[in-house]
Amino acid sequence: MSAVAVDGLVKRFGEIEAVKGIDFQVHPGEIFGFLGPNGAGKSTTINMLCTLLRPSEGRAEVAGHDVVTERDDVRRNIGLVFQDPTLDGYLSGAQNLRFHAELYGVPRSVVGQRMRQVLEMVGLWDRREDLVQTYSGGMKRRLEIARGLLHSPRVLFLDEPTVGLDPQTRSSIWNYIRQLKETEEITIFLTTHYMDEAEHCSRIAIMDQGGIVALDTPEALKAGVGKDRVRIQTGDDQAAIAALGELFGLEAGMSEGMVTFAVASGEEFVPRLFAELGIPIKSVSVARPSLDDVFMSFTGRTIRDAEGTAADRMRMAMRARGR
Numbered sequence: 001m002s003a004v005a006v007d008g009l010v011k012r013f014g015e016i017e018a019v020k021g022i023d024f025q026v027h028p029g030e031i032f033g034f035l036g037p038n039g040a041g042k043s044t045t046i047n048m049l050c051t052l053l054r055p056s057e058g059r060a061e062v063a064g065h066d067v068v069t070e071r072d073d074v075r076r077n078i079g080l081v082f083q084d085p086t087l088d089g090y091l092s093g094a095q096n097l098r099f100h101a102e103l104y105g106v107p108r109s110v111v112g113q114r115m116r117q118v119l120e121m122v123g124l125w126d127r128r129e130d131l132v133q134t135y136s137g138g139m140k141r142r143l144e145i146a147r148g149l150l151h152s153p154r155v156l157f158l159d160e161p162t163v164g165l166d167p168q169t170r171s172s173i174w175n176y177i178r179q180l181k182e183t184e185e186i187t188i189f190l191t192t193h194y195m196d197e198a199e200h201c202s203r204i205a206i207m208d209q210g211g212i213v214a215l216d217t218p219e220a221l222k223a224g225v226g227k228d229r230v231r232i233q234t235g236d237d238q239a240a241i242a243a244l245g246e247l248f249g250l251e252a253g254m255s256e257g258m259v260t261f262a263v264a265s266g267e268e269f270v271p272r273l274f275a276e277l278g279i280p281i282k283s284v285s286v287a288r289p290s291l292d293d294v295f296m297s298f299t300g301r302t303i304r305d306a307e308g309t310a311a312d313r314m315r316m317a318m319r320a321r322g323r
Helices: 042-049 071-076 093-103 108-121 137-149 167-183 218-225 237-248 266-276 291-299 303-322
Strands: 004-013 016-026 031-035 057-062 078-081 155-159 187-192 203-208 211-216 228-234 253-255 258-263 281-287
Touching: 004 042, 016 042, 016 057, 016 211, 031 042, 042 057, 042 155, 042 187, 071 078, 078 137, 093 108, 093 137, 108 137, 108 167, 137 155, 137 167, 167 187, 203 218, 203 291, 211 218, 211 291, 218 291, 228 237, 228 266, 237 253, 237 258, 258 291, 266 281
Parallel strands: 031 187, 031 203, 078 155, 155 187
Antiparallel strands: 004 016, 004 057, 203 211, 228 258, 228 281, 253 258
């Protein structure tokens, strides 16, 4: 049985279709990632799977239970770490966990042992009696993960688990997630727009504008691109784009302020580029295929460019509602 099974899932908010009929399955015990820009529909999907939003169409099961007709069963079998903090800063770490245990009906005879287990796992046992408002951002995130694990869920949902954290803290959070996969019999479903985080997943689904555009292991997706990404700055970028098409038959475009295109054996192509382009080149970089290249190959944009487009769509929708 799949840990998560989704068939034709749709979510509309008025005239806006945030999730557009997606299908996928998550295998038990894997780390499954939703990769995509902000506004792609990742959090909306998680909210439907966690019974916080009712689907407009389609069907989904989590831990073998329907998210519409068996909401209570779904909730008993999942843990959820929201993108925005939901801890009570005026309570201690232990008090936050005890309150959660009461809500989920964890037997009192096992609460103490389970609390120690999850707090030691995230390195917070010694700080359990301190008020949460004294915790750093990384400590709060670790406490939220511990809270999500307290009632021994079968599926743990992590919505942007490291957003807003510094690189060192992000790395430590991922160490805890990997440790969690080794020590708990659990499926982890996470969303992220960080390319390096998606590399840790067993499989990833790339989401853009409400739809899934690719789904496979990170290695298989990158192998499918097969070309290096070359980025150049020139004295006339638009003329360079035209010349790349005319001279080399390459489709180039502007991405993050640089002329970007894909080519096999990029390092071997660069000397020819300088010799034949006919336009002064100020800088050049060559990169092996990455998940950003995978996203670009399916959508024609980088994640960062897509986030800007999504933000523009949201502003236009808000203006339309204001009228």
